[in-house]
Amino acid sequence: MLISDNSEQSFASAASTPTALPALEVSDLEIERDDRILFSGLSFSLHGGQARLVEGANGSGKTTLLRILCGFVRPDRGTVYWCGRDIQRMRLEYQAEVGYLGHAHGIKDGLTALENLQVAAALGQERPDVSALQALERVGMAGYEHNRVRSLSAGQRRRVALARLLVTRSRLWILDEPFTALDYRGIGMVESLIEAHCAADGMALISSHHAVTLTCVGEAPIQLSQ
Amino acid sequence: MLISDNSEQSFASAASTPTALPALEVSDLEIERDDRILFSGLSFSLHGGQARLVEGANGSGKTTLLRILCGFVRPDRGTVYWCGRDIQRMRLEYQAEVGYLGHAHGIKDGLTALENLQVAAALGQERPDVSALQALERVGMAGYEHNRVRSLSAGQRRRVALARLLVTRSRLWILDEPFTALDYRGIGMVESLIEAHCAADGMALISSHHAVTLTCVGEAPIQLSQ
Amino acid sequence: MWLFFHKLGSPKHFYQLAGRMIPWFAWACALLMIAGLIGGLVLAPPDYQQGDSFRIMYLHVPSAWMSLFIYVTMAVSSAIALIWKMKMADIIAACSAPIGASFTFLALVSGSLWGKPMWGTYWVWDARLTSELILLFLYLGYMGLLVAIEDRRNAARAGAVLALVGVVNVPIIHYSVQWWNTLHQGPTVTKFGQPSIAASMLIPLLLMGLAFTLFYMTMVLIRARTAVLTQERRSQWVRELIEHHE
Amino acid sequence: MTQLPMFKAFSTLLRRDLLLAFRHRGEMANPLMFFVLVVSLFPLALGPDSRTLQPLAPGIIWVAALLASLLSLEGMFRSDFDDGALELMLLSPQPAPLLVLAKVIAHWLVTGLPLIALAPLLGVLLHLPAQAMPALLITLLLGTPVLSLVGAIGVALTVSIRRGGLLLSLLILPLYVPVLIFAAGAVGDAAHGLQVGAHFMILGAMLVLALSLAPIATGAALRISIG
Amino acid sequence: MTQLPMFKAFSTLLRRDLLLAFRHRGEMANPLMFFVLVVSLFPLALGPDSRTLQPLAPGIIWVAALLASLLSLEGMFRSDFDDGALELMLLSPQPAPLLVLAKVIAHWLVTGLPLIALAPLLGVLLHLPAQAMPALLITLLLGTPVLSLVGAIGVALTVSIRRGGLLLSLLILPLYVPVLIFAAGAVGDAAHGLQVGAHFMILGAMLVLALSLAPIATGAALRISIG
């Protein structure tokens, strides 16, 4: 499905030189919230094709870390590099590579599932090879294309939000508890989506309290401790 | 901790006659949403000391069922009885017995955790034996009493919302995915809270996509199929 | 020069430097204020039209100037804070707002007290008076925004954007007298060429203006020092400072 | 024994809402600032002439008070709806109208009362004759609670609609009109030295009516909104 | 190739917001109704005398337009903020000011434009002389986009604050004042048969300034708000 995609080739070129710079590199991050240092000296890196889990108890700073990586929150110290460059300096370029799913879904209640995906595609780097309808099908929402999101259940909304990631050409997925509200079949579906994404040289950072069974998760999870 | 509680005795009296009416009885419920019948002919009952799971895929109607049991949504057909009486006819009395935790937390962002619990206690039937502070401690939020909820993480908020149930004397807990956003220790904590509640002759209806390991779950889950 | 700014930008150095400067500013302010008041209230002759009521001018005009000057200062430091991410500039802007609001209030009150003998009413909806009132709202809005946003850093950045946007109103206030022909005094002091006001009245006015400026600087530095301490309370040097005190 | 928890729920909810309002320190001052701003928009738009402004003063002040009340209404149930607190309020064993009343009173204390305190100043700015001042205060004292009470019904009906703000105005403004007519009329008459006792009676009657019926209607509307 | 996605993002966002507004069928009509209602409050509060109303007409219409714009502003980013769509908008590889502009234009099309269509009718109701009608329309056409653009900055700054509605007015109204003064002044002058070209020039300059700077400031403010 992904073959003959334009973006595919650029992914591949990075993968062909495994000794190259890691695509995402985080160095010496520190952030303080509510007078409490959530983490400091946090460094890790991510190569193409890799997924990494972010683990920690409630309130340990997973969401905060992921939002820093999106560029929403500025860390008190440290830098995030994308292909060797500070993301603050190349914001739009970096943002073209990032797909984010947060605690909030980022889809509009008043639009249908399909319309939401069309908007998401237009706002990001649209993929010519995956249509909005196909994306909805892949998250198990075929048949709900024309339902307003308002009248969907919690898990169905989460699925629509996940489908957003499929219609754009983002190489780095930042997923904050993507399994929330999904039934067991939904969880399996998301896992296989992530696998496929990594197999196509994508990357994923996933925070989750669920036990995740991904083969592409290479190194040990990033542990945030309180 | 629960002994010598006033309400305790009334719970016990119901439990001492196991052949008595079930406390909660649902008969022949039907509801249609979006031109689709979610469930029809749904009947079940719940006795003191019992917990029951509500299972079903995303969009199968779990939340809708639980909201009907709270009296928020009127079913298209069927009745919910509490101790043999239609809940629509005894609203305030019934509501005194119900503790609800939905997808939304029902706690105020701008208040501290402690203040939120004090409000919850005053709005419900306050328990003289469990103070707001004790409740926070039991959900693992000791030390965050005076933090505004706004600055808490997703899981921490969920814990505060759970603590609401502990400060009022509600016999029937209606929990919609109570494990959402909790870490594994949090999940264990909630399970033991439910066990304790049922041991004190309470009841619980729980929808969850997590595998739940509760000894008080007597009968088979209520299955909602699409 | 750059080094100086760099040092100013570091909270620790700012704290020490401000500590040394405050007494100087305070004393200079006191001296000028006394000189200005004597010059204005005692030495200057009564106005041939207004009698002695014109002496409110020595309060009104400098505070009106300050109300504008401080807003511009806030906007400039906000720009510095946004562009060079200098922590101290944010603090200066935030600390200036209440002072500026007070001066604006003072200008409004003294102006309307002056208005009663001059125009026969405390208040008219003339362009300059109204725009000064609007300036007060700008200050209050800025302060409201700062307290409403809980995260300190976000509040500072949001305030900076607002201050920059609001600064467009300052020229409107300043030129409102020319644009609309109104009751309020046109520029008398700041007019190019020779000012249309007698030197014996002008000099005390200028002295008062200077004194007010120094007063503002003293107050800002004091407030900023406190703000620095609260903000940096967990840093090494503040801890040492506190231990030193105990 | 049954009275006590009811009263406790009432006072806790009242305190909660006041606390929330105080927390947003800026918030307390806001309806006030808005009131002042709207009042000062008129001289800007109409020209500064005091002969123009004087006869308009009662109308302007009342329209501004009405708009300030309207704008602040939105917040009354919206955030409770969004975070689920409203459901829990309605799930409480205390009667909904009572809880609604607590919220309305809190709203009025935060938005209506400060407005009344500031009204004399604005009266002076708009050259309202001194003899009309008591009438202004009394009409505000009787009228603004009616605005809050009646407004609550509208908010309750529209709270489930995102961006209901304008629909709200549409629902409520017609209901506000009688208050506006009688109140502005009373102040205007008082400025001309006329008797205004009858106006006050009518406003008082409106207040009693609103106090007894609005909470019930609001409670019912809220129940519909969460359904 | 780089132009195309940018344009597509712009038009999609514009269409999305228009669609959302049309979906809430009532919503389209709301600012309009509010405008009409506020305008009609004045004859109620001031009495129907045409000699009283005529000189006030430009001011009243403009104040009402301003308040209608203000009231409708809140919704511009609030719901996007609440449901996370705002974050995604800022995470888009398209420049934020462009996307902001799309949203502002949508807002103006929904709230500003209908208002202009209705203004002549209200002018007639308030006995505005026919010769002032073109000036009324031109000032509205030049002025209301400025209100939307400048308002967007204020909304962006306050969107993270719950119940920021009134703080918003406090932030924005001072910035609205110049527009109000020039616009109402122009209509008033036109009613007296004076030349008003200079006023239009100034309003036009304001529009150009707002068009070029406001989206940038709004983008920056939004980024702060989600931080």
Ligand code: HEM
């Ligand atoms: C509430 C009433 C008043 C307000 C809000 C007010 C406001 C102001 C402001 C903002 C300025 C500074 C203008 C600038 O530097 O651009 C100013 C200056 C001045 N005001 Fe007033 N004023 C009021 C009443 C009066 C009255 C009653 C008089 C006396 C007739 C007066 C005389 C002056 C003079 C002489 C200046 C200095 C002008 C210059 O050279 O800049 N003001 N006022």
Ligand SMILES: Nc1ncnc2c1ncn2[C@@H]1O[C@H](COP(=O)(O)OP(=O)(O)OP(=O)(O)O)[C@@H](O)[C@H]1O
């Ligand atoms: N307000 C509503 N109006 C119309 N349809 C609705 C409404 N709320 C829910 N539905 C529909 O009812 C169905 C059941 O929704 P419900 O929220 O009860 O599911 P659920 O079992 O809780 O699912 P999940 O596991 O995803 O939370 C969904 O298909 C949804 O589309």
Ligand SMILES: Nc1ncnc2c1ncn2[C@@H]1O[C@H](COP(=O)(O)OP(=O)(O)OP(=O)(O)O)[C@@H](O)[C@H]1O
């Ligand atoms: N806006 C904020 N202001 C102040 N403190 C905050 C803010 N957001 C989060 N925090 C604090 O930062 C800590 C980490 O929050 P975060 O949301 O990152 O946790 P998390 O690891 O995602 O937790 P969870 O598993 O519950 O989602 C929490 O203790 C919280 O109180």
Ligand SMILES: [Mg+2]
């Ligand atoms: Mg989190």
Ligand SMILES: [Mg+2]
């Ligand atoms: Mg559900």
